[in-house]
Amino acid sequence: MSSHSVDPAQPQPESFAFTPEMRAKADVIIARYPEGRQRSAVLPLLDLAQRQAGWLSRAAMDHVAEVLALPNIRVYEVATFYTMYRLRPVGRVHVQLCTSISCALRDSDGVMRAAEEVFGIPFGQSNADCTLEEVECAGACVNGPAHSTSSKVQSALDAPWKKSNAPGPASTARRRKSAMITTKI
Numbered sequence: 001m002s003s004h005s006v007d008p009a010q011p012q013p014e015s016f017a018f019t020p021e022m023r024a025k026a027d028v029i030i031a032r033y034p035e036g037r038q039r040s041a042v043l044p045l046l047d048l049a050q051r052q053a054g055w056l057s058r059a060a061m062d063h064v065a066e067v068l069a070l071p072n073i074r075v076y077e078v079a080t081f082y083t084m085y086r087l088r089p090v091g092r093v094h095v096q097l098c099t100s101i102s103c104a105l106r107d108s109d110g111v112m113r114a115a116e117e118v119f120g121i122p123f124g125q126s127n128a129d130c131t132l133e134e135v136e137c138a139g140a141c142v143n144g145p146a147h148s149t150s151s152k153v154q155s156a157l158d159a160p161w162k163k164s165n166a167p168g169p170a171s172t173a174r175r176r177k178s179a180m181i182t183t184k185i
């Protein structure tokens, strides 16, 4: 599993601040929470910061902490827990492949090898064209192996992988409803 933490070697911008448009959205989100519970907005505000910059720099996390009047560490611990937050810049295509148990049993390793072959880089690395990343559970366990490519989740994957921003629908062969058919009924 690739680590989901701030890479000390990653160059960081000096500063970050929400644009006026994003700050207005942040204020709308913050107002949804009861008085004294504004810290609950940390997840959507991190999402806004990521949408603005493409990834979450330390400065972006610090800005979210400042807006919510939280200690910086409270924001870091959330951002480093959820793999949907990007802690480094990503390539044009961002592949997050689940390799947790349900997907591993359905050959996520084979999908991983196919993706590495197509994109020409190992998992855990990036180039301008692509970022390949392992993640813990895409919430589609019954249909593993699953991945999210540029924020679009797809399950029931089969190698070989086609080089595309939006892979086509997966085969439903040998499946009943959404789960694999493993025994005859």
Ligand code: FES
Residues within 6 Å of the ligand: 098, 099, 100, 101, 102, 103, 104, 136, 137, 138, 139, 140, 141, 142, 144, 145, 146
């Ligand atoms: S274990 Fe892979 S989607 Fe849940």
